[in-house]
Amino acid sequence: MDNYFDKEPKKTLSFYLALASLALFTLMGIGMDGDEFLQHNLLNIPIWYFYLIFTVDFFSLLSLVGIAFFRKLAVYFFPVFVVLHFYLHQFYLSTFLYTDVSNIFLFIGIGLLMIIPKWKYFK
Numbered sequence: 001m002d003n004y005f006d007k008e009p010k011k012t013l014s015f016y017l018a019l020a021s022l023a024l025f026t027l028m029g030i031g032m033d034g035d036e037f038l039q040h041n042l043l044n045i046p047i048w049y050f051y052l053i054f055t056v057d058f059f060s061l062l063s064l065v066g067i068a069f070f071r072k073l074a075v076y077f078f079p080v081f082v083v084l085h086f087y088l089h090q091f092y093l094s095t096f097l098y099t100d101v102s103n104i105f106l107f108i109g110i111g112l113l114m115i116i117p118k119w120k121y122f123k
Contacts, residue, residue, distance in 0.1 A: 014114055018111050018114040019067060019111075022106055022111055023064050025102050026064065026082070028099045029057065029085060030054075033053050033057060036050075036093070056084050056088065060078065062074075063075075063077045064078060070118070071122065072123065083104065085100055
């Protein structure tokens with residue numbers, strides 16, 4: 001009996017397109033954070049919040065780079081950082097970010113569809 005996962009190539013265009021879509025939604029969330037930072041005086045958002053949120057943004061992007069270089073830890077940490085980003089916005093600013101929700105759905109729906117067959121390449 002043939003195993004589908006044995007014939008899966010390491011680098012495919014669909015894998016990198018899935019990562020690009022995840023990166024797009026992550027960058028849209030960072031853009032939202034940048035917008036809030038520019039208006040933090042008007043919105044009365046403390047500056048320490050931006051140190052926290054931009055750190056989470058950085059680690060989200062770093063996780064995507066880790067996934068591109070086939071690191072298992074990055075696959076576990078990426079959804080954690082996206083959910084943390086969502087909860088920080090929800091808790092501190094009372095904003096519901098559809099970019100984060102979409103990013104999680106993309107990760108589960110498309111990202112894992114591309115990651116799971118390549119799991120044997122991940123370190």
